[in-house]
Amino acid sequence: MILNNYIINDEIVFKVSLNELHPLTDKGERVILNAPTARCLQLLLENQEQVISRDEFLEAVWRTRGVVVSQNTFYQNISLLRKSLQRAGLTLDIIVTVRRKGFILAQNVLVTAEGSRSEQESDHGLDEPVNQSLLVIHENDNVQRNVESKRITNMKLPFWVLFALVILIVVNLISLVITHLI
Numbered sequence: 001m002i003l004n005n006y007i008i009n010d011e012i013v014f015k016v017s018l019n020e021l022h023p024l025t026d027k028g029e030r031v032i033l034n035a036p037t038a039r040c041l042q043l044l045l046e047n048q049e050q051v052i053s054r055d056e057f058l059e060a061v062w063r064t065r066g067v068v069v070s071q072n073t074f075y076q077n078i079s080l081l082r083k084s085l086q087r088a089g090l091t092l093d094i095i096v097t098v099r100r101k102g103f104i105l106a107q108n109v110l111v112t113a114e115g116s117r118s119e120q121e122s123d124h125g126l127d128e129p130v131n132q133s134l135l136v137i138h139e140n141d142n143v144q145r146n147v148e149s150k151r152i153t154n155m156k157l158p159f160w161v162l163f164a165l166v167i168l169i170v171v172n173l174i175s176l177v178i179t180h181l182i
Helices: 035-046 054-065 071-087 119-124 132-153 159-181
Strands: 002-008 012-015 020-023 095-098 102-105 111-116
Touching: 002 035, 012 035, 020 071, 035 054, 035 071, 035 102, 054 071, 054 102, 071 095
Parallel strands: none
Antiparallel strands: 002 012, 002 111, 012 020, 095 102
């Protein structure tokens, strides 16, 4: 099962695959989140009743993708997330700061996860209820693998690096020719 949407307090929808917040009422507007901010929200939603420490956020949102950021960047993303949720039409601040421990979703937050059944599940005849938390972890693993494979195949070297490599190769070829002539 792939979880596509989370409905939060029957006021907004978080579309995970698009990093978008959509209002369910006329009080908000569509908001597109940057990828780290969306991953912060997803982490909070997937661990609704747990306090998530700053280090857990840094690990899950950035370090697993090979990115190291400052604590300031993390706090800016949490602030941006709060503002985005409000802009999208959420009437309450659902992110609670637990002093010296981390962040958690407020206890009164109603989160409904919507998903779509994948072809793989329907082929195996899985009709019984499935533990969604395990599915979310599985989906995140697949997303991580996709991100890593794209990062490897989409590596582009800056022009100056390519130019420097060409110069080094030419200099080595010239030195080889000169040493063979002498």
